[in-house]
Amino acid sequence: MKRKILLATIIVTLLITGCGKTAPADTNSQPREQSEASPALDTKAHPPEGTFQFSPHNLKDIVGFRPIENQSFMVDLNSWGKVKFVSGKLTGGNHIPVVFYLTDKDGEILYDFQANLPYMVDVKAVSFEDVSKDGLKDIIIIVDDAYPGQGNNPLATVYFQKSDGSFANDLVLDQKINDSKNNRDVKTVESYLSGPRAQ
DSSP: OHHHHHHHHHHHHHHHHHHTOOOOOOSOOSOHHHHSOOTTTOOSOOOOTTOOOOOOSBGGGSTTEEEOGGGOEEEEOGGGOEEEEEEEEEOSSSSOOEEEEEEOTTOBEEEEOOOOOOSSEEEEEEEEEOTTSSSSOEEEEEEEEOSTTSOSEEEEEEEEEOTTSOEEEOHHHHHHHHHTTOOSSHHHHHHHHHSGGGO
């Protein structure tokens, strides 16, 4: 009986002294939260998550794009061959810009015209004519400025096709056409461009 009590006392003593032992000291003196890579200390620039911008390859990838069917045409544009000229609007925001593209039959974007026109315009006419007389079809676009307070004022813009297939827009010439009011229709624009006043 004494032996059992002695054994129980030794076990209790060992348990009590074992509980009093401390964990081994942490040999890494650097605080744990600083030992891991901290974004504040990272000098590399990283784009914010979820904000990657990309150029769409197909019309269906453009958020808010609405085609203007009656001002979109299949056309043979010299080195481009048979392509679709697509007029449309971007309706995703407060401003509604007009946009123009060349696409294939499946809507794959081949060329973006980067139109420099006011917001809220309606496309009135599109014509494909060699107005520069260099054997390449150019593009005349006439829009109505429907912005509140502007009335329906026509604006013309001309894209001249270059030998490499790209298109050049002369903003100074566009201004001359519009200031002279030779922008009511395609024939008026063509007549102006063929005369000495356009030079």
